[in-house]
Structures are given as C-alpha cells and as structure tokens.
Amino acid sequence: MEIKTFGVVGAGQMGAGIAQVAAVSGLNVIMHDIDEQLVQKGFKNITRLLEKSVDKGKMSPGDKDAALARIKATTRLQDMEAADYVVEAASERQDIKFAIFRDLDSFCPAHAILASNTSSIPIGRIAAQTKRQDKVAGMHFMNPVPVMKLVEVIRGLATSDDTFRATWDLALRFGKTPAEANDYPGFISNRVLMPMINEAIYCLYHGVGTREDIDTVMKLGMNHPMGPLALADLIGLDTCLAIMETLYHGFSDSKYRPCPLLRRYVETGWLGRKTGRGFYEYS
Ligand code: CAA
Numbered sequence: 592m593e594i595k596t597f598g599v600v601g602a603g604q605m606g607a608g609i610a611q612v613a614a615v616s617g618l619n620v621i622m623h624d625i626d627e628q629l630v631q632k633g634f635k636n637i638t639r640l641l642e643k644s645v646d647k648g649k650m651s652p653g654d655k656d657a658a659l660a661r662i663k664a665t666t667r668l669q670d671m672e673a674a675d676y677v678v679e680a681a682s683e684r685q686d687i688k689f690a691i692f693r694d695l696d697s698f699c700p701a702h703a704i705l706a707s708n709t710s711s712i713p714i715g716r717i718a719a720q721t722k723r724q725d726k727v728a729g730m731h732f733m734n735p736v737p738v739m740k741l742v743e744v745i746r747g748l749a750t751s752d753d754t755f756r757a758t759w760d761l762a763l764r765f766g767k768t769p770a771e772a773n774d775y776p777g778f779i780s781n782r783v784l785m786p787m788i789n790e791a792i793y794c795l796y797h798g799v800g801t802r803e804d805i806d807t808v809m810k811l812g813m814n815h816p817m818g819p820l821a822l823a824d825l826i827g828l829d830t831c832l833a834i835m836e837t838l839y840h841g842f843s844d845s846k847y848r849p850c851p852l853l854r855r856y857v858e859t860g861w862l863g864r865k866t867g868r869g870f871y872e873y874s
Pocket residue numbers: 640647709710732733734735736737738739780781784816817822826830
C-alpha cells in the first residue's frame with residue numbers, strides 16, 4: 592500500500608514534531624487537535640522550526656514553504672477519512688486514546704493503518720478498541736522529534752507483518768532509525784528511561800542531592816546530554832507520572848512506584864517546560 596496522506600492526532604510538542612518530519616519527507620499531512628488555538632499553536636511551532644532550518648542554511652525557503660503547504664490543520668477528526676496512515680499523539684491517558692481509536696476506526700478508510708505514539712500503554716490494549724487489530728501498531732517518537740533519531744516500532748500480538756513493515760519503512764522515510772520492541776508496558780525506551788528519572792526524583796525527595804547536583808552527576812558522570820530532572824521537565828511531568836503508573840499497574844510490581852514528589856508536582860500543575868515550572872523554572 593502506498594502512503595500518500597498521513598494523519599496526526601494531537602498538535603502538541605510530539606504531534607507537531609511528527610507532522611513536521613512527515614511533511615518534510617513529502618507526505619500530505621492532516622494535523623488534528625481539539626480546538627483551533629491548539630492546532631494553530633502546533634502549526635506556528637512547525638513554522639518557527641522550519642524557519643530556523645532555513646536561517647541555518649539546512650533547508651531552502653522553497654522547501655520550507657512546500658512542506659508547510661502540505662500540512663492541513665483541522666479540528667475535525669472526520670478529516671482523517673482521507674488518511675492512509677494515522678499516528679495518534681494525544682495525552683498519555685488511556686481513556687482519551689481509547690476514544691480516539693474508536694473514532695478513527697469509524698472514520699478512516701478500511702486500508703488505513705492506525706498507530707499510537709503512546710509512551711507506555713500496551714498497543715494490544717489500544718488495538719482492541721478497533722475492528723482492525725492487525726492494522727494497529729506503536730510508532731513511538733522521541734522528544735524533540737525533529738532532532739531525535741529513534742523511532743521505537745511496537746508490534747502488538749495482532750499486528751500484521753504488513754503493518755509492522757509499513758511503520759518501519761515510514762520511520763526510515765522520516766530519516767529515523769527504527770528499533771523493534773514487543774508489546775509490554777513501557778516497551779524498551781520507557782522501561783529503562785522512566786525508572787531512572789523516577790529514581791532521580793527520589794534522590795531529590797530524600798535529599799541525596801540538589802536538582803543541580805543530581806543532573807550534573809548524570810550529565811558529566813554518565814555523559815547524558817541532559818540531566819534526568821531537566822529531561823523530565825522536557826518530557827512533561829504529567830507524562831512521566833502517567834508512564835510510571837502504567838509500569839506500576841501493568842507489571843503489578845512495586846519497583847515501579849511513582850515518587851510521591853513527582854505526584855505532588857503534577858497535582859500542583861508544575862508540569863515542566865510547558866507550564867513554565869517543573870523541577871526548574873522557565874521564562
Ligand atoms: N525542537 C527542534 N529542534 C530542537 C529542539 C526542539 N525542541 N531543541 C533543540 N533543537 C535543536 C537545536 O536547534 C539544535 O539544532 P542544530 O544542531 O541544527 O543547531 C540541536 O537541536 C541541538 O540543540 P542545542 O544546541 O540547543 O542544545 P543541545 O545540544 O543541548 O541539544 C537536546 C538539545 C537535543 C534536547 C539534547 O539535550 C538531548 O538530546 N537531550 C535528551 C533528549 C532525550 O532524551 N529525549 C528523549 C526523551 S524520552 C521521549 O521522548 C519518549 C517518551 O516516551 C517520554
């Protein structure tokens with residue numbers, strides 16, 4: 592099946608990033624969010640990043656304009672009826688994802704593949720909301736999407752080889768390196784990353800170190816590009832908590848219990864960069 596039109600549900604930091612790499616790769620993109628302001632904010636972010644690429648001489652102004660012209664921004668999920676492949680990149684909440692997949696299943700053509708950018712929710716659980724479980728896979732991008740090389744491709748129990756291959760090939764088309772993960776909570780990426788971030792938050796909670804010292808140890812001692820607390824702020828503390836909850840409940844294992852300090856930050860609305868306050872302050 593040839594993929595010409597690519598849908599993205601969610602125009603937040605992940606959704607807009609995915610729409611950007613898809614449009615730059617030459618696909619027609621339908622980018623959806625629930626209200627006009629959100630979808631326009633996503634489009635503005637894409638415009639800003641592509642303009643930066645032009646300023647750096649990495650892209651011609653003509654290619655930038657052509658990529659932007661390929662993106663149709665919409666608040667009508669029904670518009671996905673024109674899509675051959677849709678990636679859902681909504682909030683990391685199971686109820687939201689379930690509802691979106693049920694709607695996509697009813698709006699999208701029978702041949703369309705439906706993927707989720709979920710960071711941790713098992714794909715089989717999401718696929719079971721549809722009548723096309725063979726055409727559902729995980730396509731998990733990393734933040735910031737235009738920069739990070741990896742796409743984790745998740746194969747649910749019912750995912751067909753054709754669906755898996757189409758997802759893998761799309762990742763290559765986007766200039767990414769795909770890696771395969773089987774369908775368990777958190778897959779590979781967040782099974783490994785998020786307990787490390789959670790443990791860094793426990794270090795802050797227990798007073799083992801200040802936020803700066805914890806991040807410096809991991810940056811300079813382990814050569815990570817950024818410290819785990821700064822990374823949590825980039826990912827979003829609500830997303831970090833949601834992933835820990837999925838691991839904790841998914842494995843029924845106390846080793847994944849979310850740090851109470853993480854929960855307090857989320858309850859206070861300190862969600863990281865996107866709200867201007869997380870473990871650090873952002874202007
Ligand atoms: N969007 C687009 N481009 C961005 C960007 C963003 N948000 N942030 C930085 N960049 C670009 C910069 O423009 C710059 O591009 P050029 O090389 O063309 O100039 C390049 O990235 C490097 O940026 P900086 O020089 O400003 O800063 P840096 O070298 O410290 O890199 C970083 C920034 C790429 C974010 C780096 O710190 C990094 O790799 N951090 C770790 C990120 C990470 O681990 N991501 C995965 C999170 S887990 C996840 O996403 C999955 C999940 O399920 C939770």
